[in-house]
Amino acid sequence: MSEKLVRTSYVDPTVNPSEPRQGDTGLHESRQDQEGYVGPLHRMHGSLLHGWGVAAGLRVSAVIGQAGLRISPGAALDVRGRLLPLSVGGQAKLDDDTLVPVTETGLALPTTGLSGEHRVTIGWAETFDFTGVGSGVFNTETTPALRLRADAVPDDGEEIVLALVDLGPGGAVLKAAVDQRRTTGLSAGRIQLTGSADTTDAAPGAPVAVADGRQAELRALRDGGVALEASRFVVSGPAGGPALWVDPAAGRVGVNTAPGATLDVDGTTVLRGGAFLRGPVGVGRPGPLALVHAVAQGGFEAEDGQGKLSASGIPLLAEARTDGQTAIGALNSSGRPAFALSIDHDQGTPGARGLPAFWDKYDGAWHMAFSIKNGNLAVGHKNPDARLHVVGAGGGNTALRVETPSGVGLHTFSEGSGIPLVIGSRKTAALISGNVDIRGTLTKSDLRFKIDHPLDPAGRYLSHGAVESDEMKNVYDGEVVLDEHGAAEVTLPGWFEALNERFRYQLTPIGAPAPNLHIAKELSGNVFAIAGGPPGAKVCWQVTGVRHDPYALASPLVVESAKEGDEHGRYRHPQAHGLTADLELSLTPGD
Incomplete structure (x- = not known):
């Protein structure tokens, strides 16, 4: 608020040049100086430059459970710019117009007989000192009014709220809170901060000085912002160290430390919104080698009783709060x-991690x-x-495809009793185009060949079954023409007897019967002899042998064997026995 300022002129403007007035000041002139100038000047200074509120002191204290409040000395400023001093040696006026003296510890504000929420307020009031009535002089003393108001207090500065108290039976204090209490402010567009400086480190012969000067300036900007011009800005923490350190000259900001980089943070950093970083970021190391380069000891270190991570040394950690949603994603160069x-499937239990x-x-x-x-x-x-x-x-797509221009495309192997490869299908289990080399026993339920039909290769197939035996038997045959004596020798390969034993023979004459045709000499030295046939006759011969090479002896054929364990009661082909498919032997033992 602004007021007109009028004071007494102590210069006579009616003469030229003006001269100081002579004589004593009149009562009306002193009143005009006080009421028209000094009073309004102080009120405008308070209201326009500071704003209303508590300026100093006025601490409200109590003991919970006991009645009574204590207000410490201090001062407040109301909205009209009037100073409300609660000064030692002065007085304060209570609701019942009682005057209470203010001591070094303040004054007591009684609460007996009150209950519920009340606001402690201080407001403008004056009292007259009638001790000068005999001489016609009256002294006026500012005696702030202290009140306990149960009603709402307008937040307009006519009264200054010091505290909100909740009173119980007998006026006992149950709670004390700040509520509408506020402190005075300062109205200024520019504040210069000065400080002392010296040049004690100057070299010999150099001038030195100790003086005060401008160190920083705080000013309001036209767009509503605030600018601080200083060589550095430091906010100290409770322990005395820098909680925030701004170095404008170096373009650096430090949090809990003096900045050694553009942004230097000592402690945990939480970014609740987006962050844009122009250069490489090193986490746990200087000199990052990528846009983000994180270094840590590594490892999940500790979990709580719910299986949730409580400590970690992992360089990078991602967490999606919603089950099944993306925890880590990547875009292509177009931003898609x-x-x-x-x-x-994160079930939130120690045994199910998703x-x-x-x-x-x-x-x-x-x-x-x-x-x-x-x-x-x-x-x-x-x-x-x-x-x-x-x-x-599905849809005809290949589930697994292996290609190699050279070398091995797929290698499965088991050192023990495991099965390196299991292939199963209700129809065709495997299609192999090319040669197959099996270095071991081939056990099968059926063996046949299937080729394009020689007489109709485009329209039909021709299939044959294989000849089976209860022995590891080899079959050999051929033709021979008998000599003039009706005899012949058949020479077999040099490996024949090394591979086979227990030989069986069959002879078939061609063109005419040969009732006396027989084996004249059994195999020896890989040769057997035929005799008893007509001279010049053609004879078809067949020899079978049972393998006795080292591999065959080490892997003999077991013709009959019992089904044991999980195989008992199950079938290789249950449907062929009129049974259901669920009785089929599993391809993988133990399933």
Whole structure:
């Protein structure tokens, strides 16, 4: 608020040049100086430059459970710019117009007989000192009015709220709160901060000085902002160290430390909104080698009773709050989502941590590529029951394709009793184009060949079954023409007897019967002899032998064997026996 300022002139303006007035000042002139100038000047100074509120002291204290409040000495400023001093040696006026003296410890404000919420307020009041009545002189003393108001107090500065108290039976204090209490302010567009400085470190012969000067300036900007011009800005923490350190000359900011970089933070940093970083960021190391370079000891260190992570040394950690949503994602160079890592089926228990699943969006729709469960890798699904479990997408798509220009395309091997490769199908289990080399025993339910039919290769197939035996038997045959004595020798390869034993022979004459045709000499030295036939006759011969090479002896054929363990009661082909398919032997033992 502003007021007109009028004071007495102590210069006579009616003469030229003006001269000081002579004589004593009249009462009306002193009144005009006080009421028209000094009073308004102080009120405008208070209201326009500071604003209303508590200027100093006026502490409200109490003991919970006991009646009574104590107000410490101090001063406040009301909205009219009037100073409300609660001064030692002065007085304050209570609601009942009682005057209470102010001591070094303040004054007591009684609460007996009151209950409920009340606001402690201080307001403008004056009292007259009638001790000068006899001489016609009256002294006026500012005696602030202290009140306990149960009604609402307008927040307009006519009265200054010091505290809100909640009173119980007998006026006992139950609670004390700040409520509407406020402190005075300062109205200024520019504040210069000065300080003392010296030049004690000057070299010999150099001038030195100790003086005060401008150190910083705080000013209001036209757009509503605030500017601080200083060589540095430091906010100290409770321990005395820098909580915030700004170095404008170096362009650096430090949090809890003197800045050694553009932004130097000592402690945990939380960014609740977006962050844009122009250069490489090193986490746990200086001199990052990538846009983000994180270094830590590594490892999940500790979990709480719910299995949740409580400590970690992992350089980078991602967490998705919603089950099945992306925890880590990647965009292509056009900014389109291309890759995602999600954690699915998180049941929130120590034993169920969820499945990490990897997704791509090549054709514009999300496709799960693979997931991991208990160390097992599932390709195309989320429920692997093997170290690698591949499920095709259907529709004729290939589930697993292996290509190699040279070398081995797929190598499966077991050191023990494991089965390196199991192939199963209700129809065709495997299609192999090319030569197959099996270095071991081939056990099968049926063996046949299937070729393009020689007479109709474009329209039909021709199939044959294989000849079976209860021995590891080899069959050899050939033709021989008998000599003039009706005899012949058949020489077999040099490895014949090394491979075979227990020979069987059959002879068939061609063109005419030969009742006396026989084996004249059994195999010896890989040669056997035929005799008893017509001279010049053609004879077809067949010899069978049972293998006795080292591999055959080490892997003899067991013609009959009992079904044991899980195999008992199950069948290789249950439908052929009129049984249901669920009785079929599993391809993987133990399942």
